Amino acid sequence: MKILVPIKRVVDYNVRVRVKSDGSGVETEGVKMSINPFDEIALEEALRIKEAGKAEEVIVCSIGSKDCQQQLRTGLAMGADRALHVLTDDEVQPLAAARALLKLVEKEDPKIVFLGKQAIDDDCNQTGQMLAALWQRPQATFASKVDLDGEIATVTREVDAGLETLEVDLPAVLTSDLRLNEPRFVKLPDIMKAKRKPLEEIALAELGVDAGPALETTAFEPPPKRAGGRMLESVQELVDELKNKGLL
């Protein structure tokens, strides 16, 4: 059984994101980039499934510029067996990503495609669902627990009302939520080994999918600056102030 794990290169979770001065996007020059944390959790889960003897191969893939290979190498160092890189310098929106991933699915025939539930840069939360629809296979999203038994995955999902448990037939698309696991650290000797693992490049154009943008971004702007706090002299003044604002 193969598991395909798509990972996205995003601005690191700990970085304070800045909008470019011309409003054309967010600053990524000289900014720390990492694997999208939800994708990292998906990869960790896939590796644990393999380590438990329930999968033979974990393949990481990414769509984007040459720089994505840094994150793919990290994925290989974590323990993935090989990597696929769909090369493009253009913006890739969820539908285009799902179409490209479908081509990789047709090529690799995985039992599970395990993605993060969303990427922390655009917060779309669409790619996994769209891929399941295009692939015409079941989906179990926001997984906080995954059990595999032969051709069936039992997935606990975090939903508004609590926890929901689904059984899905494989092949299927799974997406990870935050509490599924805690990803491992990369060991230095494994980085050395990762350099010898196969990384295949495929130009996006070669996949023959419509990758054009469906949405147009018109502007980027930072959130408005928070007004400074004010010190009040007494509790009474605070009460009056809240009443004036209609909050009491």
Added chain:
Amino acid sequence: MSRPEGIEFVDDDASRMHYGRDWTRFWTPAPHSIAFPRSTEEVVALVAWARDEGRALVPSGGRTGLSGGAVAADGEVVVAFDRMRDVLELDPAEPSIRVQAGVAVGEVQRRAAEAGFDYPVDWSAADSSQVGGSVATNAGGIRVLRYGMTRDWVRGLTVVTGRGEVLALNRGLIKNNAGLDLRHLMIGSEGILGLITEVTLGLTDAPPERSVLLLAFSGLDAVMPAFQALRAGLSLSAFEFFDAASVQAVAAAGDRTFPLEAIAPFHAVVEFDDPDGSAQDAALAVFEQLVDAGRVVDGLVSQSGSQADELWHWREAISESITPRTPYKNDVSVRVSRVPAFLEALDELVGRQYPDFEVVWFGHIGDGNLHMNVLRPEAWSVEDFREACNRLTPAVFELVGRFGGSLSAEHGVGLLKRDYLASIKSADEIALMRAIKQVFDPDGILNPGKLLTVER
């Protein structure tokens, strides 16, 4: 007792306990009361009043000190700077920041970052400690290797002396060769010469992205060669080492699992500039070389900011995790090249005198600074333990003296090491220090008994 008008005072028991001590737990807090001035003028009024009343003043910042410098155990009035928390100016041209003494060091770091700069002096307690205290103790911390100590960043100070004079020292200038620089006399003076009310700190450019290594060493003798190799191959901003006992303490306190498979005798957290992820290759090359030489047995490298934070935690949480064991702390330094021999000799000394004591080692090693923490065995009372440690102290400091080191690398002298100052400073030096104290504080009202004994 009359009190100066308009200044807030409290004297309830809980406040007296809270404001009467720092992170040491050897002295029972017993201040008279706590004053909360809001301005330099109010500090001047406090000093005038204290002189009239013959009342001792103990300046108090975040009280995260480890030498008893801010302890008030003898009926003193604590001068807390908690109401002096204004950031007055951030000058992007120099760049510099001017703040009141009570601003937290962590706040300075945040303000600097928001403006696209960096205040690089950093330590575990940065969010609790105050700028005034950091200057009075010349605090160091985890990036001294790259950026030096607090002293290197102080551009200006406003100080109220024990005679009530207000000195505006160096006034924020970068270059100012005009005679004796009293600013530097105030830095590290532990509150015995004046009360710092306002500070101008230099800032630097925002740091590049950094990655963090966690290394496991085969033994103590591997640490210095590894430091040298890493220093040659990477642009290091920190090299912090700690022993197996440190790891166990942090793991137990926070219910965490150490990310390496096995706990080695010694580890280091190594931080290096890694602007576009390319320095990881260089790190890897040094790592391979160290593994081949048998010095390093295992290692990890952070792949994200949160992983870097997690690795740092294993160093930063040590001090707090061992606090419940009332550690007997030694903050010693020797020349970098002498660190391994010194550490071995010190370890041997403690092991010989008190074989049952558990010793936790950690420190900055890259700048020659070691923190030796002897933990109180659970069965011992604090008093018995302290007494045993006191018997150990002269031998430790004798060893420090023999290695040409310092008994206080960064924590200061305070009450804890006052009586041992003579082991590393000559009688002439101490006599001059006393004379200087006399000039700035003729009535002896400022933090009496700290750093220097009171001559009666």
